[in-house]
Amino acid sequence: MSALLDISHIDMVFPTPKGPFTALQDVDLKINKGEFVSLIGHSGCGKSTVLNVVAGLYQATNGGVILNGKEVSEPGPERAVVFQNHSLLPWLTAYQNVELAVKQVFKKTKSKSEMKAWIEHNLHLVHMDHAMHKRPDEISGGMKQRVGIARALAMQPDILLMDEPFGALDALTRAHMQDSLMEIQNELNNTVIMITHDVDEAVLLSDRIVMMTNGPAATIGEILDINLERPRDRLALAEDHEYTRLRSEVLKFLYEKQRKITTIDHNNKPESTSGDLNGKPLGQKPKVA
Amino acid sequence: MTAVTLANNPGESTAPLEAIKTYGATITKLVAVPLAGILVFLLLWSVAAQNIDTSLGKFPGPNAVWEQFGALYQEHQTERTKEAAFYERQQVRNAKRVAEDPTYVPKIRAYTGKETFLDQIGTSLVTVMSGFLLAAVLAIPLGIAVGLSKTLNTAVNPIIQVFKPVSPLAWLPLVTMVVSALYVSPDPLVPKSFLNSMITVTLCCIWPMVINTSVGVASIDSDLVNVSRVLRLPALRHVQKIVLPASIPMIFTGMRLSLGVAWMVLIAAEMLAQNPGLGKFVWDEFQNGSSDSLGRIMAAVIVIGFIGFLLDRGMLQLQRFVSWDKASSSR
Numbered sequence: 158m159s160a161l162l163d164i165s166h167i168d169m170v171f172p173t174p175k176g177p178f179t180a181l182q183d184v185d186l187k188i189n190k191g192e193f194v195s196l197i198g199h200s201g202c203g204k205s206t207v208l209n210v211v212a213g214l215y216q217a218t219n220g221g222v223i224l225n226g227k228e229v230s231e232p233g234p235e236r237a238v239v240f241q242n243h244s245l246l247p248w249l250t251a252y253q254n255v256e257l258a259v260k261q262v263f264k265k266t267k268s269k270s271e272m273k274a275w276i277e278h279n280l281h282l283v284h285m286d287h288a289m290h291k292r293p294d295e296i297s298g299g300m301k302q303r304v305g306i307a308r309a310l311a312m313q314p315d316i317l318l319m320d321e322p323f324g325a326l327d328a329l330t331r332a333h334m335q336d337s338l339m340e341i342q343n344e345l346n347n348t349v350i351m352i353t354h355d356v357d358e359a360v361l362l363s364d365r366i367v368m369m370t371n372g373p374a375a376t377i378g379e380i381l382d383i384n385l386e387r388p389r390d391r392l393a394l395a396e397d398h399e400y401t402r403l404r405s406e407v408l409k410f411l412y413e414k415q416r417k418i419t420t421i422d423h424n425n426k427p428e429s430t431s432g433d434l435n436g437k438p439l440g441q442k443p444k445v446a
Numbered sequence: 447m448t449a450v451t452l453a454n455n456p457g458e459s460t461a462p463l464e465a466i467k468t469y470g471a472t473i474t475k476l477v478a479v480p481l482a483g484i485l486v487f488l489l490l491w492s493v494a495a496q497n498i499d500t501s502l503g504k505f506p507g508p509n510a511v512w513e514q515f516g517a518l519y520q521e522h523q524t525e526r527t528k529e530a531a532f533y534e535r536q537q538v539r540n541a542k543r544v545a546e547d548p549t550y551v552p553k554i555r556a557y558t559g560k561e562t563f564l565d566q567i568g569t570s571l572v573t574v575m576s577g578f579l580l581a582a583v584l585a586i587p588l589g590i591a592v593g594l595s596k597t598l599n600t601a602v603n604p605i606i607q608v609f610k611p612v613s614p615l616a617w618l619p620l621v622t623m624v625v626s627a628l629y630v631s632p633d634p635l636v637p638k639s640f641l642n643s644m645i646t647v648t649l650c651c652i653w654p655m656v657i658n659t660s661v662g663v664a665s666i667d668s669d670l671v672n673v674s675r676v677l678r679l680p681a682l683r684h685v686q687k688i689v690l691p692a693s694i695p696m697i698f699t700g701m702r703l704s705l706g707v708a709w710m711v712l713i714a715a716e717m718l719a720q721n722p723g724l725g726k727f728v729w730d731e732f733q734n735g736s737s738d739s740l741g742r743i744m745a746a747v748i749v750i751g752f753i754g755f756l757l758d759r760g761m762l763q764l765q766r767f768v769s770w771d772k773a774s775s776s777r
Contacts, residue, residue, distance in 0.1 A: 244669035248770030
């Protein structure tokens, strides 16, 4: 089976006032159709950079991304992005937000009534049909993210890119959203790349977990196959040995093999190599909500 | 609401009383306090006025000004009656001539009486709105272009920064000369003086509008821009669907700022250039130097203030109606 998406040996170098900063080095990954892949790693390791390169929002310094045999050179709706902070247009209702995307993507192929049905279908998929004529400031954070997902799904993308989609939500809402996402995935079997900080989320949702090493010059450390049967149930899995093993595999990678060498608490040496762009220790970088 | 929740408590008899108290407090705050402020002001004003002797008599107190308001309205009515009578006489005369000589084509001559206070208010309002709208038509597209393009911003910014602090009154002589040179027509659509005042208003409105629009456009959330990129919105649709709505709050801030300044500048320009309007009214009264003049000027000052206040409120209402961001328009 040939890969749907080929991230082929990409390097990413950012120019900074202090000289070039290598964020990514030789990231190489093939993703098959219908696969759900999570990218996990410490903050600032370049997960988002990988996603932005795939989305076409950044251009890789070396290497490239091939989707369906075509090289990615600019953003496009076939690589829909679910942004971390929902990015809904605050002056439009949930329906209009999805409509903007649908009108743009299907303006030649769908009639007016088909578009309306398609928008409503996607909002129904994320259980937002009851509030589709509300504006973003009238609905909760979880609901906004649902609309964000509906907008991305409505573009009928070849691959869905999710940048910490549930990162800004509280734990219960997040669990609820994960269940919703699994339900949608069951139905549509999309190809997904999701960035996450959350080990449980990664194991629960993914077919493969791609673990990234710390930056600078971050790359893929290990890839873990998750062969848990679907549909998955978070309660049943909590006592599942395989689940526990996979979870501890990821934890081991993150906290033993890729343990931060930063000495933030003890002695803050200036020669400490693992720093982000601002030269701050990575562990201290505030999580963007 | 408070009354309903409290009704279940043992002390339920106090609940309606509480509600009335809160209601009363609101009334006091909204009506009584401002009213008290106004009364104190009027008192201080009349006391101060009695103690100021000018070469035109005593400085007008509230009473004198109130009388002048009545007098100004009366004058306006008289002038209108005169005007109506003038046209009636003309009609009668023309009808007579046509009856005598059927080939005669009657001419209607316009009434050229003195402009009243109310006429001047109208002229000033029309001038400020025309100048303001012309500025908006020029400044908002320019501001959007400057906000979208860093290069254009770098190119235009020094010019804006230099012209922004210039009082539009400094432009007035130049505007007058340029209009006289370029606006030559045997049958002008609008008088030159109107054009001069209007262009002066435009010159003062344009800078705050360009700056605020461009800042609003440049500070759009990058995620929203990314949404547009992922959707591959064409440039025009990007401006229409993302840029314009996102920067509406800032555009309105610029518009409100410039309308306030424009109104102040217009009065000064009318005084300086003797262009019809409230400014001319004030200047004429000053030159006239009758014992009523100061009272009439004071009446004009109050009217100018009220109109400025209403213009600002009007813009605020318009912003509330147009903008999605209710928080930014509640100030």
